[in-house]
Amino acid sequence: MLADARHVMPDSLKFRGDATFFNAALDRADLIVHGRNSHEGQPNSPRRKRIVLTRTIEQLAGDPSNPNATLWNPAGVPFEAACEAAGVTSGTIAIIGGPIVFGMFMERYDAFYLSQAPHVHLPDGEACFPGVPERTPQEVLAAHGLRASEPQMLDPEFGVSVTEWRR
Template sequence: MPALRFEGYVIVSGDGMLANAQNVMPDELKFEGDKRFFTAALDRAALIVHGRNSHEDQPNSPKRKRIILTRRVASTEPDPSNPKALLWNPAGIAFEQASERIGVTAGTIAIIGGPAVFDMFMDRYDAFWLSVAVNVRLPGGEPCFPGVGPRTPQQVLRSHGLKPGEAQMLDPADGVSVTPWRRG
């Protein structure tokens, strides 16, 4: 078993968007069942990885170690606003080195976005947890992955060697489910 396990997490609209046209996750994409699922997953993770515009905004957020992708640093630097966070420029240093610098050499790495961050790890995911709110549409929104628009999120995941498992309903009244996509 590898020392680091990579898992992605996102909720998308029925048309594959993770944010609206203003690049904001709208209330229409927030559901209690998905929130509970996501919170529990992040509570189990050794490290959270996301871009500058992504965050989970939860009570336990300040307690979680995280790496924030940015081009504003050469390789890594402590985040001046969060003692549990490390700023990381992938062009300056490998992920494993950044992870080591924040003190995480084993465990689950939770990748929570945005699209470029998801794409960076696409061929490394052990699992990707795709939550879908089938009844929500976000015309002109931000696609969850590069290539979504002409393709669905599911087609993008499949093209990277991930296969769907059994979907689990998170919010049945609203038609929100999560499907684990696993490597081979």
């Protein structure tokens, strides 16, 4: 699960090592893509180019609250057009969720970084991918042609790790 039943990431899922890894990855990205409920909420956030998925518009629009954000309705225009509208036509794109957004890109990932906090349980929480909890996140990633590397420990005190899954 990546959030609680209210679609909010609770403090019990926030770990220093994971946040450091996540922030560094976003600092290297040329574009961030996420749903309207997701946001990394960091000091650099407003400066990052982003595409926000939403059904509240027909195609594309600028975000009136953030000049670096482009609002995109995937039913209205292709992803490549959204990238062009955001001013990014090459480079690294970081998809930060939620589950519908992650699911949309399953066939396009070059790499996906799956963080796990094994001692945190969120009954009735929001699953990370479509098809979870019927299948594990690892089974979903493998079914889409991604293969796991060795996990990297991010926070040994809490057993939090990240595994890179590559095509």
